[in-house]
Amino acid sequence: MPRHPDFERIYQSFIKAYGEREEEVYYRWLRKLGYDDTKPLEGQTAEEGFNWIGTVDAPAKNLIRGEALHPVKTYHPEEWPEVRVYLEEELARSAETLMGKPLLLDHYLILPPPNRVVYATYRDGALEYVAEVDDEVAGMVRDGLIRHCSVEFDWERLERLDGVAPRGIEFTGLSLLRDVEPGDPRTTVELWEGILRHLRREEKLVAGEKKETGAAGELTLQERVWTRRYINDLPDSAFAVIEPGGRKDEEGKTVPRSLRHLPHHNASGAVDIPHLRSANSRVKQMTNLSEDLRRKALEHLDAHKRELGIGDHGEEAVTQKDGEVVGGEVPTWADGIILSTESAIHSIEEEVEELRRRVEALEESATLSKRSIGEGETLSEGVIERNPVIDSTRGELGLVEELLGMLPESVPPGVGYYPAELVQRLRRFLLEKKETRRQGALGRR
Ligand SMILES: [Zn+2]
Structure with missing residues (x-):
């Protein structure tokens, strides 16, 4: 069967670009996308699954x-x-x-x-x-x-x-x-x-591509990355699945929050495309969920994909639904970056939360001791006298040092700007804290 002129043109450009290996590269490209090269390119959609050009x-x-x-x-x-x-x-x-x-x-x-x-x-x-x-x-x-x-x-x-x-x-x-x-x-x-530039240009020329998008959409990390606090504030309807056994708080949100999985609607209720894609790729790995819950989650996510025309359903409809959908401009290769940034931020949030709990506990014990401190005694003297183990000054300094030790020396390059910045800010904050505490402790002696 002769090659259609559309594909003949692409084939020729492969030969120009790749010399002796042209045939192999061309057929790999064709197979990957599942195109029929005896028919016009227009009207054919790349096969579902791994699409080097699209992804x-x-x-x-x-x-x-x-x-x-x-x-x-x-x-x-x-x-x-x-x-x-x-x-x-x-x-x-x-x-x-x-x-x-x-x-x-x-x-x-x-x-x-x-x-x-x-x-x-x-x-x-x-x-x-x-x-x-x-x-x-x-x-x-x-x-x-x-x-x-x-x-x-x-x-x-x-x-x-x-x-x-x-x-x-x-x-x-x-x-x-x-x-x-x-x-x-x-x-x-x-x-x-x-090869990508090359193929994209050829495809556009042949298919008479209308939208000349230029560079991939700017990634605005602040909107794309959801902190744990942001996720916890989302309503139940933002999640693909909620495990049974919890109860609802005064806002109608399930507690404990850890029962809610796979968030993919943002605070205004719009479907967030990168989170939808991540949820979709993670659902099968969630082996701690029952088969039944996993199936329900998949169905929920699939319904969105059908409605929005993404994934198996072509990439067309996404941009037309402003307000209901956000993040459609984010390329799929960025999903992993968003996910790893989120997990870095979530672990930092957990550490900060743990710090807050421990500081509160220390303050509590300091307040309890203070009640029985006599006139003329300083807080630390009073505390030391009554309980030599809990010295609020030294305890907090130790805590600050422990936290400093927990922060990574540097954030790996793949993780992105925001968590790196967050780590820097935390380090600065803790170092300042350490300095003031140390001076305070010296002053009291
Ligand atoms: Zn949903």
Whole structure:
């Protein structure tokens, strides 16, 4: 069957761009998108699922791509556990956690931005990734110095099979290998220079694309990232599923708040597209929920996707529903960045909450002691006399120091500006606190 002129034009541009490998790249592209190249391009929609062009729409300069891991055994002679078995279902479940994570070189050097993973998915028996790299890294890949890679991850527990299988994987980075042998020799790193720009331009030309969008929508992190407090203030209707067993507070919101899962409506009730997508990708992993609740959550999210025409239903309708929908301009590769920023902020919020509780408890005990402090005695003397263990001055100083110790030295590059800023502000606040407390303590002696 002859190629339709639309596709003939694209095919020719592949030949121009990729020389001897043109055919293979062209057919991979065609297969990925599920196009029929004997028919006009207009009217055909890219197949559901992994769509390199539709999903990776960052205005990236250098992109690399490849396979980061396969469900195989890998052997690490100098590290424990030596033999690691990667289970297929585990890789499928955890693949997306690689998105937004930093790139490293030979497992020791964290490469600075813009080097990072922008997309990851599990498909066709491999963990596939796309990453943005700077010119230097792109050069090393082009020169064949980097041909393999190796994932970094945390795991929740190990299962002993034929070897040891990590479970509850959360990827933390992708290391490019220059001087280190790969644990998985089938991993690949290839340059993907210009292919996105190229294909997008061709597709637009051929399909007579009307909207010339330019750069991907600006990410306004403050609106996109929901703090724990923000989530707790949302009404029950903002969540895909609420576990039974709670009660409603005076505002009609379920307590404890931890029974509410997968928030995807913002405070004004609009569907937030990035949170809808995240909820959708996380629902199957929520094994602490019953099968029935998970199914209900999926149905709820699916109903939104149908209504909005996203996911399996094409990307068309999203922009037309202002007010009811927000965040439609956020590219999918940013979902992972938003999620990891939120989890960083949530853990900082928890630490601050814990600090608040402990300070309150200290104040409480200080007040109790104060009642029995005689005239002329200072608060700390009174406290020390009655209870040598609880010295409110020293206790708080210790607490401040403990909290300082909890803050990370630096926030990993993939996490984003806002949490990094938050950590800096907390550190400054605690250091000031420490200084005033220390002076106060000295003054009293
Ligand atoms: Zn909903």
